[in-house]
Amino acid sequence: IATLINRLDGPGDFLTEVRDSFEIKEALSGVYESLEWVIEETRKFKSKFTSYSYLWESDPKSIFQQFLEEEVAKELEEYSKTQQQAANAAEVQPTKKGAPTTTSTTKQVEKEDEFVAFEENLILLKGVVANIPRMALFDEKITNLKTIQQEIQGIKSFIDIGWLKINVQPLKNALDVKVTNSIKVYTDFLLNQVKATLKNLKEFVNTTNNGIKKNPIDHEEDTELLMSVMKTIAEVRTVEGKTEKLVKRLKG
Numbered sequence: 514i515a516t517l518i519n520r521l522d523g524p525g526d527f528l529t530e531v532r533d534s535f536e537i538k539e540a541l542s543g544v545y546e547s548l549e550w551v552i553e554e555t556r557k558f559k560s561k562f563t564s565y566s567y568l569w570e571s572d573p574k575s576i577f578q579q580f581l582e583e584e585v586a587k588e589l590e591e592y593s594k595t596q597q598q599a600a601n602a603a604e605v606q607p608t609k610k611g612a613p614t615t616t617s618t619t620k621q622v623e624k625e626d627e628f629v630a631f632e633e634n635l636i637l638l639k640g641v642v643a644n645i646p647r648m649a650l651f652d653e654k655i656t657n658l659k660t661i662q663q664e665i666q667g668i669k670s671f672i673d674i675g676w677l678k679i680n681v682q683p684l685k686n687a688l689d690v691k692v693t694n695s696i697k698v699y700t701d702f703l704l705n706q707v708k709a710t711l712k713n714l715k716e717f718v719n720t721t722n723n724g725i726k727k728n729p730i731d732h733e734e735d736t737e738l739l740m741s742v743m744k745t746i747a748e749v750r751t752v753e754g755k756t757e758k759l760v761k762r763l764k765g
Contacts, residue, residue, distance in 0.1 A: 547675060554674045568691040577698045580654065584646035636717055636752055637759055641709045655699050662692040710759065717752065721745055
């Protein structure tokens with residue numbers, strides 16, 4: 514502005530006088546201090562969101578896969594120890610007459626335990642992850658994510674830092690989408706597990722019914738029918754001991 518006003522006492526402007534003015538220097542100093550304070554406070558406010566950085570820096574599917582692998586490894590190790598302890602206890606368990614017995618208590622242990630190991634090639638688990646963490650661990654993860662989501666929603670949408678007004682709503686919306694997608698990875702996995710298992714159960718029941726429709730006694734010379742029925746019965750026996758545990762897992 515000082516350069517736009519012509520001097521009355523000769524050529525030139527008032528730039529030199531303005532630069533040397535104490536009042537102007539004091540005003541500029543106040544502006545600089547205010548600007549530095551706003552920058553520092555904005556930086557502090559921004560740092561509050563660093564705790565959520567994993568939401569945009571990490572892939573939800575990779576985190577979920579890591580969760581599956583680590584938790585299942587822990588569960589299998591603990592399950593193996595439990596089964597071994599049950600087997601050892603069964604070997605030395607005395608009868609009423611005092612004689613040793615080999616009656617196994619493994620079934621009882623499996624019934625009481627929340628985690629049961631399944632064979633990868635089990636018919637009912639076609640297209641399904643055989644061994645997954647207990648439902649309580651899924652609940653814990655999902656609940657934790659929902660808590661984070663509530664925390665984000667609780668952040669004020671507009672923040673005033675001195676003369677600067679910050680609109681946080683776009684960031685809140687983006688973080689909310691990230692958390693929702695993370696939750697969806699867990700829920701979609703469980704939903705697919707249930708759908709695929711129920712589909713396998715239905716197919717197995719239909720296959721079993723078709724496999725035993727004809728009685729080999731009525732077709733004594735049909736060896737192929739006999740072998741087919743025996744195969745069906747063998748598959749039923751293989752699945753029979755696991756069906757209840759599998760349904761219990763689905764209910765969980």
